Amino acid sequence: xxxIFEFKRFGLLFKKTIFERYLQLTGLTCLAFxxxxxxxxxxxxxxxxxxxxxxxxxxxGYGIIGGGCFLSSVIFGYFSTNxxxxxxxxxxxxxxxxxxxxxxxxxxxxxALFLAFYRVMDSCFVIFYHNGLNKNDPRYKDMYDAxxxxxxxxxxxxxxxxxxxxxxxxxxxxSLYFNKVSAIKTALVYGSILGLLYxxxxxxxxxxxxxxxxxxxxxxxFIKVGNDVGILGLPDSIANLVQLxxxxxxxSLLFITxxxxxxxxxx
Amino acid sequence: xxxxxxxxxGYSSKKLLYKDLTLTIEGGSIYGLLxxxxxxxxxxxxxxxxxxxPIDGEIIINGxxxxxxxxxxxxxxxxxxxxxxxxxxxxxxxxxxxxxxYPEFNEENFYRYLKELDVSAxxxxxxxxxxxxxxFVIAFALACNTKVLxxxxxxxxxxxxxxxxxRKLIASIMYDDRIIFISTHQVRDLENMIDNIIxxxxxxxxxxxxxxxxxxxxxxxxxxxxxxxxxxxxKEQMLKGATVVIENINQEDSxxxxxxxxxxxxxxPALTKEIFSAN
Numbered sequence: 421x422x423x424i425f426e427f428k429r430f431g432l433l434f435k436k437t438i439f440e441r442y443l444q445l446t447g448l449t450c451l452a453f454x455x456x457x458x459x460x461x462x463x464x465x466x467x468x469x470x471x472x473x474x475x476x477x478x479x480x481g482y483g484i485i486g487g488g489c490f491l492s493s494v495i496f497g498y499f500s501t502n503x504x505x506x507x508x509x510x511x512x513x514x515x516x517x518x519x520x521x522x523x524x525x526x527x528x529x530x531x532a533l534f535l536a537f538y539r540v541m542d543s544c545f546v547i548f549y550h551n552g553l554n555k556n557d558p559r560y561k562d563m564y565d566a567x568x569x570x571x572x573x574x575x576x577x578x579x580x581x582x583x584x585x586x587x588x589x590x591x592x593x594x595s596l597y598f599n600k601v602s603a604i605k606t607a608l609v610y611g612s613i614l615g616l617l618y619x620x621x622x623x624x625x626x627x628x629x630x631x632x633x634x635x636x637x638x639x640x641x642f643i644k645v646g647n648d649v650g651i652l653g654l655p656d657s658i659a660n661l662v663q664l665x666x667x668x669x670x671x672s673l674l675f676i677t678x679x680x681x682x683x684x685x686x687x
Numbered sequence: 688x689x690x691x692x693x694x695x696x697g698y699s700s701k702k703l704l705y706k707d708l709t710l711t712i713e714g715g716s717i718y719g720l721l722x723x724x725x726x727x728x729x730x731x732x733x734x735x736x737x738x739x740x741p742i743d744g745e746i747i748i749n750g751x752x753x754x755x756x757x758x759x760x761x762x763x764x765x766x767x768x769x770x771x772x773x774x775x776x777x778x779x780x781x782x783x784x785x786x787x788x789y790p791e792f793n794e795e796n797f798y799r800y801l802k803e804l805d806v807s808a809x810x811x812x813x814x815x816x817x818x819x820x821x822x823f824v825i826a827f828a829l830a831c832n833t834k835v836l837x838x839x840x841x842x843x844x845x846x847x848x849x850x851x852x853x854r855k856l857i858a859s860i861m862y863d864d865r866i867i868f869i870s871t872h873q874v875r876d877l878e879n880m881i882d883n884i885i886x887x888x889x890x891x892x893x894x895x896x897x898x899x900x901x902x903x904x905x906x907x908x909x910x911x912x913x914x915x916x917x918x919x920x921x922k923e924q925m926l927k928g929a930t931v932v933i934e935n936i937n938q939e940d941s942x943x944x945x946x947x948x949x950x951x952x953x954x955x956p957a958l959t960k961e962i963f964s965a966n
Contacts, residue, residue: 423757429788436784440774503772509738512761512788683756687738 424516433513433521444494449530452487453537459483460545469549476542476570481580484534485587491530492588493603495522496595496682505599505687515683523675526588535572542570582667589674596681638662688714689735689835689866693744696734696890700742704730704890707744712883714834714864716897717857719881721874721949727890728870729769732837735868736766748835762789764835769843771824773812778823781812789831797830804852818844825853829860836867842876854880874945884945886952893956896963898943904962906935907944920958921951934962 438445460479463471496518498508508518549567553560571577594606617637625635633642633649639662640653654662689712697703704727712718722728733739734746737753737760746753751760776784778801786792801807804822808815812823821844828836842850857867857880871877884901886894896904905920911928913919914937921932932944932951952959 421759423755423759426758429758432784432787439780439784440776443775501770501772503768503770506733506736506738506766506768507772509756510736510761510764510766511785512758514758515756517758684740686740687733 424514425520426517429513430517430520433511433517434524436511437521437525441494445491445525448491448494449487449533452483452490452534453541455486456480456483456534456538457541460541464545472545472549472567477576480538480570480577481583483538484531484580485584487534488526488530488584488588489591489607490603492522492526492591493595493606495525496592496678497602499596499599499685499687502687505685509685509687515679519679519682522592522678526592531584538570585671586666586674589671589678592678593674593681596678596685638666688712688749690747691744692747694734694741694746695743696730696739696741703742706890708890708892710885710892710895712866712868714866715862716883717861717867717881718869718883718885719874719877719945720868720870720885720887721877721945722870722872722887723953724872726872726888728872728887729839731887732766732839732868732870735835736764736837737761738766763833764837765789765828765831765833766837767821767824767828767839767841769840771817771821773815773820773823775811775813777811778806778808781827785827786831789833791832793830793832796832797826800826800829800856803856804849818846818849821845822849822853825856829856832860834865836865838867838869840871840873841869842871842873850876874949878943878945884948886949888953888956891956894952894959894963900963901943901948902935902941903938904935905941905948906933906937906939907931907941907947908933908939918958918962920955920962921947923947 456479459482460475463475463478467474499505511518546567546569550564553563557563590610591603591606594609595602598605618635621637622632622635625632625641629641629643629652631644633644635641638654640651643650643652653659689710691708691710694705694708694710695703696705720728720731730739734741735748735753737756740754748760749763751757751763753760753764773781782794782797786794786797801823804826806815806819806822806826808819808823812820815823821841825838825841828838842853845853854876857869861867869877869881881898883897884894885892906917909925909928909930913929913931913933917933917936919931919933921930923930930944930947932947935941
């Protein structure tokens with residue numbers, strides 16, 4: 421028997437994970453879909469349909485990141501009681517399989533379902549908009565072309581995916597440290613760390629520059645120049661390194677820590 | 688076989704609950720792990736199943752180290768915690784999802800145990816009472832046919848008929864190399880069921896002996912006159928005389944009273960060690 425990974429055993433675990441908490445997992449996923457639909461609709465409603473790009477961007481960002489955060493905080497959420505924690509830890513599957521199962525749900529299943537949902541929802545809005553246009557209007561072509569199905573390869577999506585990966589890795593890790601209300605506790609700790617980093621960075625920037633307007637860690641320093649604000653960015657080579665760290669190195673380290681924590685978890 | 692080799696465990700490394708515990712548990716026996724509340728019974732079981740890790744020393748169960756939580760080990764051990772967990776599933780759904788992890792699971796026996804423990808549920812398991820949930824988990828655990836079965840306070844929450852049925856079931860599922868380990872502070876629930884006793888208190892192993900050996904070493908009786916030179920482990924004055932647990936110097940046959948034994952051992956640990964270490 422392979423004590424690290426077996427397809428059959430993993431399949432059983434995956435099936436058990438989905439069906440054991442079917443209501444919780446589907447409920448959270450549906451909630452994320454509903455929130456996405458509401459954000460999209462509300463923005464269109466309050467802007468009279470003028471801010472479609474904004475509606476697309478915000479609904480996509482909040483939907484995938486918010487949904488992913490909540491889902492990732494419950495995927496290893498077995499430790500709120502001794503009994504459920506013991507049942508999970510003593511299930512005859514390896515720590516790697518449990519970890520991989522969580523990764524598959526958060527890294528593949530939820531994003532795939534979200535993208536599919538988003539494409540259908542967005543297409544409906546766009547088709548509805550296109551059908552509502554007056555074909556005899558001289559601006560018809562411009563108005564038609566102005567609103568298109570949301571492309572999943574723009575910069576906002578890339579940024580959202582980067583934030584998604586970072587946030588879900590933090591949430592998964594938090595759920596293995598905080599046994600109860602882990603989502604809130606993790607968000608508080610993570611928010612505090614980010615806030616602390618920001619203010620430390622701001623203090624250092626103020627020591628080095630005058631008229632600092634803002635300074636985000638590993639990003640750039642915003643300096644007031646007259647009525648304008650200029651950005652003092654990182655050199656390209658360092659900026660690339662920072663991007664690499666944020667996109668790959670930090671989330672990878674966090675995901676590895678999740679595995680180690682799951683393997684070492686006691687209850 | 689379960690071996691504890693110089694096991695030390697504590698929730699803080701400065702305050703150890705168990706220190707250098709060395710113990711061997713043979714297969715084919717039902718062990719009763721007795722101790723007061725907070726004596727460290729559950730902690731010991733958790734170390735055995737690998738949900739807690741020793742600070743020092745090791746536990747080896749049938750050649751495997753529990754702390755590694757390898758599937759090849761976990762499929763041979765079933766642990767029933769004091770508070771059981773059942774998800775919002777029907778009996779059939781639970782069986783379909785969880786039984787495949789245990790290769791020796793016997794479906795026919797599972798339904799028989801459920802019937803014998805009087806568990807019937809058409810709806811979701813999480814809607815059952817605590818006692819019914821516990822009986823369901825016990826039935827499932829027994830049907831898994833694992834080589835090691837660890838139960839933490841299994842009779843808590845069970846009504847009197849269920850306790851009787853539980854004792855019968857445990858006796859019926861015993862086979863040669865199986866180890867059943869039952870932890871409880873309700874010592875009467877284990878009477879006539881176990882063949883070995885382990886008594887712990889504050890992390891100390893006060894007694895580890897077979898029922899047969901206890902019968903050889905100790906005498907349980909009610910008497911108006913104590914034999915001369917007999918060391919008294921426990922004495923309680925009753926209407927008809929004194930109920931005592933004394934050293935069995937005359938090799939008398941007597942019926943084991945677990946409650947009196949437990950009280951005697953926890954109140955006189957040094958004397959217990961003296962009596963049981965003597966040949």
